Amino acid sequence: MSTSSFHMFQSAFVFLLLLLLMSTSMQTISAATTNNGCIKTYKKFIKSACNSTTYPKICYKALSPSAPAIKTDPYKLCNISLSLTLNATYKASSYIESLSKMKGLSPSEKQIIGDCAETTDVAIDELQQSLKALASLQGSDYKAGEMSDIQTWVSAALTDEYTCTDGIEGQKVRKAVKNTINKNVLYLARLTSNCLALFKLLD
Template identity: 75%
Template sequence: MSSSSFQLVFIFCFSILLLLIMPTSMQTVSAATTNKASAKTYKKFIKSACNSTTYPKVCYKALSPSASAIKTDTNKLCNIALSFTLNATYNASSSIDSLSKMKGLSPSEKEIIHDCAETTGEAIDELAKSLKTLANLQGSDHKADEINDLKTWVSAVLTDEYTCTDEFDGQKVSKAVKNTINKSVLYLAQLTSNCLALFRLLDY
């Protein structure tokens, strides 16, 4: 085969290869662009929803990592917000329980820790019950009543959380105990308050 013939064959083969590769490459770029646009849309949806809450920054930080799961679904948004709050309550409960193992606690500190552990446990029960109800909401024939139940239970959680810190009044409590409880309860109260606000967005 002459040199010129070889070049023609090479050019022909290379052209065919380009034709095969280009559509795939274009599809990949197109898919990446679409995914990026979708992610932006999902995060915009979450940001808009969080702006209706009392603590929008806390809300967005908690929910934005789950944007691809939430998409633009209000029910999923509330579900994940509630799940996140429940998980945070478990963590707070663990932190409060660890305080009971501290040495040198006064009788009043022991009582406060015990009561806070108890109210946190009640909060976990209320949130778990709320999460189950929310998960079954779409198939329910009594959506309005169940949403009211959700709000009642989550409001009770908020009351439980503040009851815990109210016990500090008039009591001599160490900085370590007070800071741990205050930090946990404040964060939970913000998450819980946000859940209540997000429930108003449920389209039922």
């Protein structure tokens, strides 16, 4: 092969390689653009759903990271919302348990922490029951009845959570105890309230 032919072959090879790289790059950009468009659609769906709740900002902040999994599926939205609520209940329970190990607790503080731990544990059981029922909801012939059971359990969990925070009011409780309970349980109660509101999408 002559030198000029070799250079022509080399130039053609480089040109084809550049075309291939450009094509791959364009496909990547196109895929990314499409994916970003989908994510925006999913997040718009979540925001619209959250606007029907009592605490829409908390709702959207909690659920928007799961947009790729939720897509625009109301069932998945409710399932993930309930799962996040249950997870928050476990965390709140753990924080309350840590309070019981504080030194120098007064008898009234011990009573409040114990009552709060008990009601939070009950809320965990109720949310577990609702999550289990929700898992078997799709395709059920008894959707209305099962949906009613789920809402009853979640509503009961919400009542238990507020029972915990209401028990502090008017009591002589050190600031650290009160702040820890209020911060965790009130946030949990708001997640639970939002979760209950979102179930209306499945009615």
